[in-house]
């Protein structure tokens with residue numbers, strides 16, 4: 079959020095200056111329901127209010143419509159009740175998106191993402207799926223935005239061009255090892271693990287640039303890769319892990335927050351507790367050896 083907000087601010091200012099809109103529609107895709115959701119909305123309102131006050135006399139107050147979008151399981155009730163805290167008389171439309179399940183065909187034996195031993199045809203499957211999903215995402219956002227409208231995106235990416243050498247390979251390689259140890263203990267069926275893969279892909283900057291160019295739908299105003307510690311509570315700049323046990327638990331909780339619904343629906347409701355306890359231990363051991371960081375791509379696009 080800290081890294082992304084200045085880019086959102088620029089995008090809003092440029093739209094205000096270029097289009098002088100009477101109504102602005104803002105969509106927070108993947109809004110979640112925690113404090114960040116409110117922080118984002120209140121930052122956006124302040125930026126737009128700041129722009130309006132600069133051009134007093136030239137424009138009427140801008141009408142704002144904010145769309146909050148997330149998966150059906152997102153706690154929109156909690157979110158709506160907490161919106162009262164903003165005290166801005168905001169009207170909210172609830173339009174959660176469906177995540178369409180894919181056929182769980184046997185793609186990645188004993189692994190759940192790309193690892194060193196993943197065959198190239200499996201890598202190609204992940205890449206083609208990303209290509210398909212991201213192209214559709216761009217096409218749909220292009221239909222929704224006005225000409226000159228802007229979109230700021232933040233998503234997991236990869237620093238290295240080598241698809242086998244990304245931090246996600248390690249992060250989810252360790253999770254696969256925890257799942258394998260549950261198989262060894264007879265707690266998870268081997269076939270269930272063999273039929274499971276993560277619907278994720280961390281692209282490099284050049285892969286993303288190429289897709290935006292190919293689409294002919296957006297101009298790429300800005301793109302940058304930032305790296306943040308796997309431990310979401312670690313804001314330090316350095317490359318040291320101060321407390322690997324604590325960080326192991328934090329990373330495990332972070333990954334659990336992302337993946338629990340997926341894991342529970344595929345392996346059963348009792349598995350997340352066992353899995354993430356094992357994962358926290360494995361993670362602590364990993365962090366004793368090396369500090370790891372996640373790569374995120376931040377980019378700003380303008381509709382052509």
Ligand SMILES: C[S@@+](CC[C@H](N)C(=O)[O-])C[C@H]1O[C@@H](n2cnc3c(N)ncnc32)[C@H](O)[C@@H]1O
Pocket residue numbers: 079107108109110111114115147148149152175176177
């Ligand atoms: C990393 S969280 C970001 C939450 C929040 N925007 C923030 O900055 O703290 C990603 C969010 O995207 C949501 N999400 C994942 N896939 C989605 C989809 N296909 N459609 C809508 N939301 C999705 C998740 O449920 C989650 O709330």
